[in-house]
Amino acid sequence: MITARDHIAAMASYALADLTPPQGKRLISLAQNESLRLPSPTAIAAARDALASSALYPDPDWSDLRSAIGEVHRAALEAILCGAGSMELIGCIVQCFAGSGDEVLASEYSYAFFRTATQVAQADYVAAAEENLTVSVDALLGAVSGRTRVVFVANPGNPTGTVLPLPEIVRLRDALPDGVLLVIDEAYGEFADMPGNSTFDLVERGNTIVLRTFSKAYGLAGLRVGWGLFPPGIAAEVRKLLNPNNISIASQVAAAAAMRDQSYMRETCRQTGDQRDGFGESVRRLGLHVPQSSTNFVLIGFETDRSAQLADAALRDQGIFMRGMAGYGLAHALRATIAGADDMRLALDVLSDFCTKETQS
Numbered sequence: 386m387i388t389a390r391d392h393i394a395a396m397a398s399y400a401l402a403d404l405t406p407p408q409g410k411r412l413i414s415l416a417q418n419e420s421l422r423l424p425s426p427t428a429i430a431a432a433r434d435a436l437a438s439s440a441l442y443p444d445p446d447w448s449d450l451r452s453a454i455g456e457v458h459r460a461a462l463e464a465i466l467c468g469a470g471s472m473e474l475i476g477c478i479v480q481c482f483a484g485s486g487d488e489v490l491a492s493e494y495s496y497a498f499f500r501t502a503t504q505v506a507q508a509d510y511v512a513a514a515e516e517n518l519t520v521s522v523d524a525l526l527g528a529v530s531g532r533t534r535v536v537f538v539a540n541p542g543n544p545t546g547t548v549l550p551l552p553e554i555v556r557l558r559d560a561l562p563d564g565v566l567l568v569i570d571e572a573y574g575e576f577a578d579m580p581g582n583s584t585f586d587l588v589e590r591g592n593t594i595v596l597r598t599f600s601k602a603y604g605l606a607g608l609r610v611g612w613g614l615f616p617p618g619i620a621a622e623v624r625k626l627l628n629p630n631n632i633s634i635a636s637q638v639a640a641a642a643a644m645r646d647q648s649y650m651r652e653t654c655r656q657t658g659d660q661r662d663g664f665g666e667s668v669r670r671l672g673l674h675v676p677q678s679s680t681n682f683v684l685i686g687f688e689t690d691r692s693a694q695l696a697d698a699a700l701r702d703q704g705i706f707m708r709g710m711a712g713y714g715l716a717h718a719l720r721a722t723i724a725g726a727d728d729m730r731l732a733l734d735v736l737s738d739f740c741t742k743e744t745q746s
C-alpha cells in the first residue's frame with residue numbers, strides 16, 4: 386500500500402474536541418470557543434437568499450466581503466485576503482515563507498494550529514516561554530535565530546485569554562529583524578478592541594500580518610470565513626496558495642452582512658464579557674485559578690493535573706464538555722468557552738460540587 390510522506394506520517398492527527406454526551410444528557414459544548422449567540426439575523430437571511438445561486442462558483446475576489454471589511458476597518462481592499470477560516474490563511478502563510486531548515490517561532494501556550502502548519506511545511510517549530518500565562522516579548526526575542534522566518538503571536542492568547550498590550554507588540558516588531566514576518570492572530574480581537582489600540586497600522590511597515598475571523602465574535606464558525614490585513618506584496622504571494630474558490634457564496638454574503646451589523650457583534654461581545662467576568666469571579670471563589678480573560682473563554686487552573694482530570698470527568702457526566710489542556714502543556718487546566726447564563730450556571734454548580742467533595746476527601 387502507498388504510504389504518506391515521512392513528515393506527514395510522523396504527525397499526530399489534529400486533536401479536535403470529543404463531544405459525545407453520556408446517554409440521555411443534552412450536550413453542552415464549552416470546548417470550541419463558539420459564540421453564545423446565533424449569528425446576526427441579517428447574516429442568516431443573506432445566506433439563505435444566496436443558496437439559490439449555488440450552481441455558480443463563488444466570487445474569487447470576495448469583492449463585497451472585502452468592501453464590507455474595508456468600510457468597517459478603514460482598510461485598503463488590496464490589503465485584505467479572505468480564507469476558509471483564518472486556519473487556511475495560517476497554513477498558507479507558513480507554507481509561503483518557511484520550509485525545511487527554517488524556524489517558525491511562537492510562544493509556549495500558543496494556538497495549536499501554528500505547530501501543525503509548521504510541521505506540514507517541514508519547518509522547525511520553536512516555542513518561547515511565557516510569563517504569568519502571557520506572551521513574553523523578551524523570551525520571543527531571545528529565541529530568534531538566523532533561521533527564524535515567521536513569528537506568530539495570538540493576541541488575545543488562546544488558550545490563556547490574556548492580552549499583550551500594543552506597546553509590547555510594537556516593541557517586538559521594532560526589535561525583530563526586517564526579514565522576519567510577524568503574524569498577529571487576533572481571532573478574539575473583537576472582544577478586546579479598544580479605541581486607538583489597533584495593530585492595523587503595523588501592517589504598513591511591510592513585514593506584519595494581522596489575522597481576524599468571523600468564527601468567534603461574529604458567531605459564524607460553521608461558515609468558515611477568516612480574513613487578514615497583509616502588506617500588498619505579501620498578499621500577492623500568499624494568494625497563490627489559497628484555494629481559488631475558497632469561500633462559498635453563502636458564507637461570503639453572510640460574513641459581509643455580519644460585518645455590516647457591527648452593533649449586533651458588539652452586543653455579543655458585551656453579553657460574553659458579562660458572563661465571562663461573572664463566571665470567572667465565581668470560579669475564583671471556589672479556590673481555582675482563572676487568569677483575567679479578554680476573550681470568549683476562560684482558562685481554569687486546578688491544584689494538580691489529577692484534579693483537572695477528575696473535574697473534567699465530573700463535568701462530562703453532566704454533558705458539559707470543556708477542553709482539556711494537556712496537549713498545550715497545561716494538564717492542570719481546563720478551558721471553558723463562555724456560553725449562555727443557564728449553561729454557565731450548570732457548569733459552576735458541577736465545579737462547586739466537585740471542589741466541595743475534593744476538600745472533604
Ligand SMILES: *Cc1c(COP(=O)(O)O)cnc(C)c1O
Pocket residue numbers: 418469470471472473496539542543570572597598599600606609610611
Ligand atoms: C479559533 C481560532 C482561529 C481559527 O479560526 P477559523 O477562522 O475558524 O479558522 C485562529 N486562531 C486562534 C487563536 C483561534 O482561537
